Amino acid sequence: MLKNPWKRRHIIESLVRIVMILSFLAVAGSLGLILWTIISRGLPALTWEMVTQTPKGGFYMGKAGGVLNAILGSLYLASGGTLLALLFSLPIALYLQTYLETSAWGRYVRLALDVLWGIPSIVYGAFGFTLMIALGLRASLLAGILVLALVELPIMTRAMDEVVRRMPRDLEQAALALGSTRLEVSLRVVTRQMLPGIVTAVLLAFGRGIGDAASVLFTAGYTDRLPTSLLRPTASLPLAVLFQLSTPYPEVRERGYASALILTIIVLLVSFGSRWISARLNKYTIR
Amino acid sequence: MNSHIQVRNLNVFYGKQQALKEINIEIPRQQITVIMGPSGCGKTTLLKSLNRFLELTDGTQISGQVLVDGQDIYASAVDVTEVRKRVGLLAQRPTPLPMSIYENVSYGMYIHQMRKDKREYKDAVRHYLELAGLWEEVKKRMHDPATSLSIGQQQRLCLARGLAVEPEIILGDEPTSALDPISSQHIEKKLLELKSQYTTVVVTHTLRQAKRLAEHVIFMYLGEVVEAGPAQEVFNHPQQERTRQYLEGLF
């Protein structure tokens, strides 16, 4: 029964294991590589000025200023888009789960959500732009929010659908037995029980929204001023990165790297934040 | 007693929970040993310690020795695939592999490279299907998917699949509990027929089956072996109070 490691099948087993671990290290390593590249190139140009000031005259030729306009613009765009998406996705998820759990219509709706989720944001952007032209709108914060909501809706709804699906059936049955109507059940019990999951879904969509460039490219426009009105154009961080990198001036490009770092930090904060929040809130739910 | 398997100071933990406590037993060669006891007493855990199946579950800790012909199967130089080839397992529910009937039986021989050419494989498949009492029923449909068989036939197929890698020991984890009475009888009959060639260890929770099969009995309670010995002695003159209570159907 002693092992002969040089038997063909044992060699193959060891080789497969080694290649798998190497692949895993490659995937994890590329995350490390990305973060290291962004941090090491972005950090030198990241100054206090970058995050507290708007672009001054000649900013794009290397003169003074920062990207506060883009930071604020991105936060506004993503918050607005997330809020709007939440308004629709929560009811859809709850309705899917409480009334359409196994029906054919429920399956179609889920399929449609999966398909929406797969549509690239550039297509949403182009579609949003045609709508704007048809309605006579200009590129603005509002238009950007609308298109981002489109991008985020399927992400958020799918995540919430999953969350609501994992909700313990007994709890719902108990609530129904106590005489609540189905609607009350979904609103109270389900929502409270599912709060951590919902927060995670919202932050997931927010993170996706804030990093998306292709959808806001034509719809939100770009400006060096701080966003003040829903009907005015607004800057956004991904586009700030893109525009700064397309200049020939090294100083401006350096600031582009710094802007990418700022965006990365925001996204990482959102990601870790959602982990932390859901871990904390999870303490109060029944599992 | 000519013992085939000796278990020495075996302790098993699932996480922090102790499933087996200081097990010391001997299992006689080429007889049927039945492990019995109330559910949750660790009989399946003990059975699966004999073919190193416990380590497939995350967080299991095993200490002690299981000696097969004096060789500790938990020793680090031991090849676990060889252990499992020598110690076959008949699972609780029949689990035909997603292949044809023929391939189910030839699979094990093939991965162990036990035959030389197609002809030998074919003859061997027939031999083991006959041994499991399934040949007549399937000889005209060898290339149908194994899942097309009835559940009782599936269990006999699993028996043939296990026998095909030429084990010395057959473990049965309540092998008839998912079957109808007639299929159960088939399996029991086969185990009795095969006992002179194989050392057989069967877990069962029905006393009647234990009495029908057993030549040697191990009675377990709460992770410990309460009593072990030849079947006639344990059934007729149990030494321990707990064994007596169990045999009288008190729990």
Place this chain on the structure above:
Amino acid sequence: MVITLLPLFLISAVTIGLLLRSWPILSAYSLKELLFGSIWKPSQGLFGFWPFIVGTFWVTVVGVGLAVPPCLLVSIYLAEYAHAFTRSIAKPVLDLLAAIPPVVYGVWGLLAIVPFVETFLAPFSKRWLAFLPFMAVNSPTGFSILAGGIVLAVMIAPLVISVVFEIFATVPNDLRFASLAIGATRWETIRRVVLPQVLPGIIAGIVLGASRAFGETIAVLMVVGNVPQVPGSLFDAAYPLPALIANNYGDMMSIPLYDAALLCAALILLGVILIFNIAATLVLKRFMK
């Protein structure tokens, strides 16, 4: 009830909207001229999508081709070998990879991958692989299909890995145990018992990854060179469809039919992705039951 109509409504709205707005060009030119025409000169009324279609195709194929082998191995490793502890490390790694915005991937590509292709892969290929088809090095810079493909491979990795992992998790453990019980090794069990069961799901996962790569815009646009030519080698620059739309949308108003042409490009993207996604999702749903 009405609100569940929204997803279906949105799909139809996007499709119909793009169809309506690209109608002028679809009615002015034959589909053959548009899809297979290789000259793109909007100011002269020449709208041939062929270079862009080929560019998109190559970038996607390279990205998927580079991503699939390691991704499959990683998902098999996580599903079949790894301990709970390793999985608990892998989850946040994949989540973070999925969370990094496209533009940051683009910056990484610009700073790390393009120079890597330029100073290492291209000279290497020139020295050793130039006799192979699609491996000739003609362009002096690293902005290339290969750079776009590498960036895409990393971008779609978390998606492919998590989909394939879930598929493996649908295979009942009893099957694995049945194979292990007669002395099969882990890999023999995976190859002969598990893999045949999950193959359609794996293909669906890959198709999903491909459709993600197909529509990716910003990251690709930053590293792929954006030259409207039919590329002949992995080291050539290309101009994928999404980049075409993104780069030109600002200044197309003055040229007749230009905006219709760009929306037609969006429509082509949408059509391909709808087909990919619906097919893949239907296959996956069958597994998840």
